[in-house]
Amino acid sequence: MAGIATTLIRTRLVAANRPLTGDPAWIRWLVMSVGITFLVVTLFIPLVAVFTEALRHGLAAYFASFTDPDALSAIRLTLFTAAISVPLNLVFGVAAAWAIAKFQFPGKSLLISLIDLPFAISPVVAGLIYVLMFGAQGWFGPWLHAHHIKIIFAVPGIVLATIFVTFPFVARELIPLMESQGDTEECAALILGATGWQTFWYVTLPNIRWGLLYGVILCNARAMGEFGAVSVVSGHIRGLTNTMPLQVEILYNDYNFVAAFAVATLLALLALVTLVLKRLVEWHASRQEDSTQGALS
Amino acid sequence: MSTPARQKNILPGFGISLGYTIIYLTLIVLIPLAGTFLKTAGIGWHGFWLAVTSPRVVASYRLTFGASLIAAVINAIFGLIVAWMLVRYSFPGKRLVDALVDLPFALPTAVAGIALTSLYAPGGWIGRWFEPLGLKIAFTPLGIVVALIFIGLPFVVRTVQPVLEEIDTEPEEAAATLGASRLQTIRHVVLPRILPALTTGFALAFARAVGEYGSVVFISGNMPMKTEITPLLIVTKLEEFDYRGATALAVVMLLISFVLLLSINLLQRWMSRRLTA
Numbered sequence: 001m002a003g004i005a006t007t008l009i010r011t012r013l014v015a016a017n018r019p020l021t022g023d024p025a026w027i028r029w030l031v032m033s034v035g036i037t038f039l040v041v042t043l044f045i046p047l048v049a050v051f052t053e054a055l056r057h058g059l060a061a062y063f064a065s066f067t068d069p070d071a072l073s074a075i076r077l078t079l080f081t082a083a084i085s086v087p088l089n090l091v092f093g094v095a096a097a098w099a100i101a102k103f104q105f106p107g108k109s110l111l112i113s114l115i116d117l118p119f120a121i122s123p124v125v126a127g128l129i130y131v132l133m134f135g136a137q138g139w140f141g142p143w144l145h146a147h148h149i150k151i152i153f154a155v156p157g158i159v160l161a162t163i164f165v166t167f168p169f170v171a172r173e174l175i176p177l178m179e180s181q182g183d184t185e186e187c188a189a190l191i192l193g194a195t196g197w198q199t200f201w202y203v204t205l206p207n208i209r210w211g212l213l214y215g216v217i218l219c220n221a222r223a224m225g226e227f228g229a230v231s232v233v234s235g236h237i238r239g240l241t242n243t244m245p246l247q248v249e250i251l252y253n254d255y256n257f258v259a260a261f262a263v264a265t266l267l268a269l270l271a272l273v274t275l276v277l278k279r280l281v282e283w284h285a286s287r288q289e290d291s292t293q294g295a296l297s
Numbered sequence: 298m299s300t301p302a303r304q305k306n307i308l309p310g311f312g313i314s315l316g317y318t319i320i321y322l323t324l325i326v327l328i329p330l331a332g333t334f335l336k337t338a339g340i341g342w343h344g345f346w347l348a349v350t351s352p353r354v355v356a357s358y359r360l361t362f363g364a365s366l367i368a369a370v371i372n373a374i375f376g377l378i379v380a381w382m383l384v385r386y387s388f389p390g391k392r393l394v395d396a397l398v399d400l401p402f403a404l405p406t407a408v409a410g411i412a413l414t415s416l417y418a419p420g421g422w423i424g425r426w427f428e429p430l431g432l433k434i435a436f437t438p439l440g441i442v443v444a445l446i447f448i449g450l451p452f453v454v455r456t457v458q459p460v461l462e463e464i465d466t467e468p469e470e471a472a473a474t475l476g477a478s479r480l481q482t483i484r485h486v487v488l489p490r491i492l493p494a495l496t497t498g499f500a501l502a503f504a505r506a507v508g509e510y511g512s513v514v515f516i517s518g519n520m521p522m523k524t525e526i527t528p529l530l531i532v533t534k535l536e537e538f539d540y541r542g543a544t545a546l547a548v549v550m551l552l553i554s555f556v557l558l559l560s561i562n563l564l565q566r567w568m569s570r571r572l573t574a
Contacts, residue, residue, distance in 0.1 A: 023479055047400060096322075115318075125528070164325055232532060
């Protein structure tokens, strides 16, 4: 009985030219229209709004926003902060991935969880923990004051907070990648007489280059765009301790909307470039994977 | 990846790479976190309890968790729809749409914050449609939910999407040939298999929303007892030089983050067990 029913239904489905796992047209239509509408409203319109608000009073007003010395110093500070925090987290990420992926040791999973920790912590709290270390009321506050060193409400605090919030990016990209690659190629290089450094430089690095780049791109986007953590440690001193996101906030709170959105367009462009680079790297990485699999089979 | 050969590892650099990792982790993450917990010891249990249970603080918890929960539920529903669309259908511009989903990861939160505020303010592109209905979005808890939806969406899509790509369609075929309607098949065959991923995505979006600051401060209006989220209250206390109050609240937020992180780890384990089973 069931067999006949199944056959009948299959015949009917095939006759109706309906694939067995496809959705009927009305579901397809519903899902597509709901999904696209949702994405347009939540993601696309806000992105467009950044540019239209910035250009509201024309191109001249838009470009005039960038002649403000405070805006220029904010751009400089953002670039400076990223130029320090990204390489530091890059070196850390490579070292951590080397130790974790290539060796066995007790406490490894705890170490991985601890590396991920900064992603779980609110940016505001990330800023606060440094205020409690180096601020006037902090553990090292009196000592730093006596030696005339300023960390909080100064550039070093901004760099530290940025390092904290971007801490896991490179490491968490490289650890699973290097674990999946194993250590056979490195061992072969060493047996053939390469030094440790040569092995890393000529064998490991080419294998992980796309993963590394991917981590760096994401790390850089967050380093340049971080707001909460940096806001807590910066002190908002115009021309001195304002990064671009903080400059956006100050201009916006001054009701200088065109200038606020003008600086915001630079950050939005950074986001778009990040998305494009990310796609390119994903594409290259999958091609590399395909070619290695092809070579092995 | 552990093989018996691993016992005699000939690779160099273990000591220096692990040592560097631990020193860097300790300096940047562990010492500041420990210092924060130690600071609360100076407040005393009684003072700590008073600081974290005052009516203004409790109102901020209710708002933070309530708005995060609503946003995460909405993201779970629409994130599943978007993931489904991206995996199961082909349509023109699909790669562009797929790339757009990552926008909240790449767009600085302050930029998202001012853009959403200008859109949802009473005279804004979207806000003006709700004004005649007597519905205000910006500068109310609704605005906070809008910002948290923006921030959390990619977490759900990027967790569900790979799982949807991974699962084979044979059980669906079987259900269809046995006479199940497409909706029955989705409800009884597909949904149970992606439930762990959907729950993980929901938890990730929720955890992110609870700590979010940048996109919310602009749209929320920041009125005490009404639209003041907990991270903002920490900043306010700091600006009032109430370091003890700020520290106590930060410790509560840290403990919540640890609990959420632990639950997410357990969920991910559940997810990978489901996938390998």
